[in-house]
Amino acid sequence: MANMDKNKNIYATWRTDSLYLSAFLLARGLTLSTIEKLSNKKSLFVFVDSPNRQLWLDQYNFSTEDSSTCLIDPRKLVSAIKSLKEKLYQNDF
Numbered sequence: 759m760a761n762m763d764k765n766k767n768i769y770a771t772w773r774t775d776s777l778y779l780s781a782f783l784l785a786r787g788l789t790l791s792t793i794e795k796l797s798n799k800k801s802l803f804v805f806v807d808s809p810n811r812q813l814w815l816d817q818y819n820f821s822t823e824d825s826s827t828c829l830i831d832p833r834k835l836v837s838a839i840k841s842l843k844e845k846l847y848q849n850d851f
Contacts (some may be wrong), residue, residue, distance in 0.1 A: 770807040775800065779818060781838040785830045786814045793845055801846060 771791055774780055780803040784790060788811060794802040805811070821828035 772805050772807045772811055773802045774805075775802055777803075777839070777842060779815075780805075780842055781835055782818050782830065783811070783814055784838040784842065785834040786810070788814070790842075790845075793842075803842065 769791075773794070774783075780790070783805060788808055789806040791804045791806050794804060796802060817825075817828045
């Protein structure tokens with residue numbers, strides 16, 4: 759699930775409910791703006807949009823296995839997953 763909108767003419771945002779896609783984008787350099795809680799089990803990760811976002815989405819969704827365009831340092835990915843989970847459970851946003 760993803761959509762794009764203007765956030766009170768401050769900046770464009772992009773949303774997804776996928777934890778692992780969010781971790782991938784965070785590890786790539788997209789900035790997390792907030793997390794919108796929809797229910798106890800459902801949240802939306804809201805990112806400040808970037809011109810690179812579509813390229814990174816295409817890499818995540820369509821790169822072949824072992825493609826060098828989709829490789830991320832595992833430590834960055836694990837750190838991004840931990841960070842997102844902490845924010846989810848601590849209500850940092």
